[in-house]
Amino acid sequence: MPLTSVDKDLDALTLTIVADFPVPVRRVWDAYADPRRLERFWGPPGYPATFTRHDLVPGGRSTYYMTGPDGERSHGYWDFLAVDPGRSFEVRDGFTGADGEPDPDMPTMLMTTRFEEAPGGSRVTTTTHFPGVEDLEKLLAMGMEEGMVSALSQVDDVLADLASFAADRSAEAQLLGDTQVRVARLVRGPVELVWQAHHDPDLLRRWMLGPDGWTMPVCEVARSVGDTYRNEWEQEGGGERFGFTGELLESVPPCREVTTERMIGTDGPATLNELTLTPVADGTLLVLVVTYPDAATREAVLATGMVDGMETSYARLESEVLARV
Structure with missing residues (x-):
């Protein structure tokens, strides 16, 4: 220096x-x-x-x-x-x-x-x-x-x-402490549009689908702090179905949102999800910090391929939403 x-x-x-x-x-x-x-x-x-x-x-x-x-x-x-x-x-x-x-x-x-x-x-x-x-x-x-x-x-x-922070890199996960994981992804698009894509049900249904072959029949967005949201996914043609629900705890458009998240139909403790959007030269830095109840739960969730599914969704966000707005 x-x-x-x-x-x-x-x-x-x-x-x-x-x-x-x-x-x-x-x-x-x-x-x-x-x-x-x-x-x-x-x-x-x-x-x-x-x-x-x-x-x-x-x-x-x-x-x-x-x-x-x-x-x-x-x-x-x-x-x-x-x-x-x-x-x-x-x-x-x-x-x-x-x-x-x-x-x-x-x-x-x-x-x-x-x-x-x-x-x-x-x-x-x-x-x-x-x-x-x-x-x-x-x-x-x-x-x-x-x-x-x-x-x-x-x-x-x-x-x-x-190279470590290039716009063409996939979503990456980093373990923080004993119970947290941070997923970061540079998204090609302005902060305002990335925020909108996270809060418009019609847009969410176009990109937040994870692997190919799934649809999002239920997409209920929390509009104000204290409101609940509910998202459900289903395999195309019917079949397996799952979903998540939670409460909006904090909202500072277009840069920060904090929610809880629990899988529908389970009684286990919820995670805490902290989403931050930051404008950078190549678009928007999207950072999601998830806090799990314990290390074992964190490892079990990551083992499901969560980050790969998120990357598929973020790539779809760029190609199917942001590139067409």
């Missing part, structure tokens, strides 16, 4: 790190927007980060943990206070316990990150504002400056690795 400067200002209570990259601004922005890429540099070497949530929108939140060499975890969060897409974001940066609650013994900071064109590429300026001198000194003594510098030193490799 071409590190331009590191400036500690004890009077202003700030730490500012400036770095230049030989790529367009949008490529660097997308590296911060995609949790898969962000994980590859935000944790310093030896302490990789795992993002369990990442909503790069005003009012959004990111939650993550860094795993040390001995398996110990340090948890943190960002609350997005302002986002100017492609140019800057401002977050409240803090620490949490393993339960996700803010750590009362640790300070919260204001962190701003600006993305600008620069000779030969782009410049990223990250400024952290501390609430007091004692907080600044405490975090610097913990190695915050060295950690941020070493983390950002990994950005070059992420920016060079375009």
Whole structure:
């Protein structure tokens, strides 16, 4: 990483790190927007980060943990206070316990990150504002400056690795912790249309079908928080039939939706499904984080070929819906 400067200002209570990259601004922005890429540099070497949530929108939140060499975890969060897409974001940066609650013994900071064109590429300026001198000194003594510098030193490799995040790659699953799985897919189409395709029954019936040979005779969409939805699939010509139902818990169009999901006719615990849509250069980054009641249930569901079925549906979304709108 071409590190331009590191400036500690004890009077202003700030730490500012400036770095230049030989790529367009949008490529660097997308590296911060995609949790898969962000994980590859935000944790310093030896302490990789795992993002369990990442909503790069005003009012959004990111939650993550860094795993040390001995398996110990340090948890943190960002609350997005302002986002100017492609140019800057401002977050409240803090620490949490393993339960996700803010750590009362640790300070919260204001962190701003600006993305600008620069000779030969782009410049990223990250400024952290501390609430007091004692907080600044405490975090610097913990190695915050060295950690941020070493983390950002990994950005070059992420920016060079375009193949891992290309638009022609299939849906990919990553296990998060003991009970979660994250499925990510770059969908060729604008965020607004991808959101619409998830909430218009006529469109859903055209693409959310999984493997060929199935129809969707029941498609009841939840319109408001607290509403329930119901989807049922049936083999063409009649035969096997199954479905899912659940409740809409959170909706922030066109970027985030949280629902529960339970297979119709079963009494087992529901999953929690968190859908995030983020605009990137090649379309929309679709990320679905599913939380299962336990690891065994997660493994059993993944073994059914769930991700392959999702990929078939997402490919159909591109070809049968987005390409024809």
